[in-house]
Amino acid sequence: MILVTAATGNVGRELVPGLLRAGLPVRAGSRHPDPARWPDAEAIPLDLTDQDSVRAAAQGVTAVYLIVPETLEAADVQATLRTLRDAGVARVVLQSGFGVQGEGNLLGDAEAAVRASGLEWTILQPNWFMQNYNQMFRRGVRDRHEFAEPAGTHRTSFIDTRDIAAAAVTVLTGDGHAGRVYPLTGPAALDRHEVAAALSRALGHQVTYRPVDDDGFVDFLVSTGESDEEEARAIASIYPPIRADVTAPVTDDLPRLIGRAGYTIDDFARHYRADWQA
Numbered sequence: 001m002i003l004v005t006a007a008t009g010n011v012g013r014e015l016v017p018g019l020l021r022a023g024l025p026v027r028a029g030s031r032h033p034d035p036a037r038w039p040d041a042e043a044i045p046l047d048l049t050d051q052d053s054v055r056a057a058a059q060g061v062t063a064v065y066l067i068v069p070e071t072l073e074a075a076d077v078q079a080t081l082r083t084l085r086d087a088g089v090a091r092v093v094l095q096s097g098f099g100v101q102g103e104g105n106l107l108g109d110a111e112a113a114v115r116a117s118g119l120e121w122t123i124l125q126p127n128w129f130m131q132n133y134n135q136m137f138r139r140g141v142r143d144r145h146e147f148a149e150p151a152g153t154h155r156t157s158f159i160d161t162r163d164i165a166a167a168a169v170t171v172l173t174g175d176g177h178a179g180r181v182y183p184l185t186g187p188a189a190l191d192r193h194e195v196a197a198a199l200s201r202a203l204g205h206q207v208t209y210r211p212v213d214d215d216g217f218v219d220f221l222v223s224t225g226e227s228d229e230e231e232a233r234a235i236a237s238i239y240p241p242i243r244a245d246v247t248a249p250v251t252d253d254l255p256r257l258i259g260r261a262g263y264t265i266d267d268f269a270r271h272y273r274a275d276w277q278a
C-alpha cells in the first residue's frame with residue numbers, strides 16, 4: 001500500500017491515478033477525503049499537523065509520497081517522519097523543490113529531516129510548475145489576457161506536474177532509487193515572454209507577460225482575485241532564486257526516470273486550453 005499525501009494537490013491528483021494504472025494499491029490522503037473522487041483508491045483523512053491522523057493513515061503502508069504544504073512547519077515534517085517510521089513504513093519519497101539549499105526554508109529543512117529519518121528515502125526536486133499558469137494566473141490570462149511576475153527576463157525550466165507524478169511512479173515502483181536526489185526540470189529554459197507566446201498560440205489570441213516588481217505582482221494577484229495580499233506577498237518572496245537564475249538549468253533526470261521527454265510549454269498550453277476559456 002502506498003500513501004499519497006496532499007492527494008488533492010497539483011502532483012497528488014496526478015500521482016494517485018498514475019499509481020493505480022501501475023497496478024498498486026493506493027491510499028489517498030486529504031483533510032477532506034472524498035471516496036467518490038477515487039473509486040479505486042482508499043480515501044483517508046490526513047492532516048500532517050495531526051499525528052493521530054498520520055498514524056492511522058500509515059497503517060499497513062510500505063511507502064509514502066510526502067508533499068509538504070507551505071503552511072506546515074519543519075517540526076510537523078519531523079514529527080510526521082517519526083510517526084511513519086514507528087508505524088513500520090519502509091520508504092519515503094519527498095517532494096522538495098529545485099535549487100533548494102540549506103536550512104531556514106521549509107523544503108531545505110524537510111530534506112534534512114528525511115535524510116536523518118532512518119527511513120529509506122528519495123528526494124525529488126521539481127522546478128516551478130507549468131500548472132501555476134492555469135492556477136494562480138488563470139483569471140489574469142482568462143480575463144485580461146496577461147500575467148505579471150517579478151521575474152524580468154530570467155529563465156526557468158518549468159516542469160509539468162504530470163511529469164513529476166510519472167517520475168514519482170518510477171521511483172515508488174522501482175529499485176535503485178534509495179538515497180538518490182533527482183533535480184527535475186522541463187525540457188527548456190524559458191523566459192516569461194516565451195510562456196506568454198505559448199499561451200497565445202494555444203488560445204489563438206495574444207497573451208502578454210508584464211514584468212513587475214513585488215508590489216506590482218501583489219496588485220496583480222489581488223486584483224485578479226487569485227490571492228489575498230498576505231498570500232501574494234508570500235509568493236513574491238520565493239522569486240529571488242528566479243532572478244538569480246537558479247531555476248534556469250535543464251537536467252536530464254526527468255527523461256531518464258520516465259523514459260520520454262517531458263511535456264513542453266506548448267503541450268501544456270494546448271492540453272489545458274479550456275481552463276483559460278471557462
Ligand SMILES: NC(=O)c1ccc[n+]([C@@H]2O[C@H](COP(=O)([O-])OP(=O)(O)OC[C@H]3O[C@@H](n4cnc5c(N)ncnc54)[C@H](OP(=O)(O)O)[C@@H]3O)[C@@H](O)[C@H]2O)c1
Pocket residue numbers: 005006007008009010011012029030031032046047048049067068069070071095096097098107126127128129132
Ligand atoms: N508550485 C510550484 O511551482 C512548486 C514547485 C516546486 C515545488 N513545489 C512544492 O510542492 C509542494 C506542493 O505545492 P503546491 O503549490 O503544488 O500545493 P498543492 O500540493 O497543490 O496543494 C496543497 C495540498 O496540500 C494539502 N494540504 C494542505 N494543508 C495540509 C495539511 N495540514 N495536511 C495535509 N495536507 C495538507 C491540500 O490538500 P487538502 O486540502 O485536500 O487536505 C492540497 O492538496 C510544496 O512543498 C511546494 O513548495 C511547488
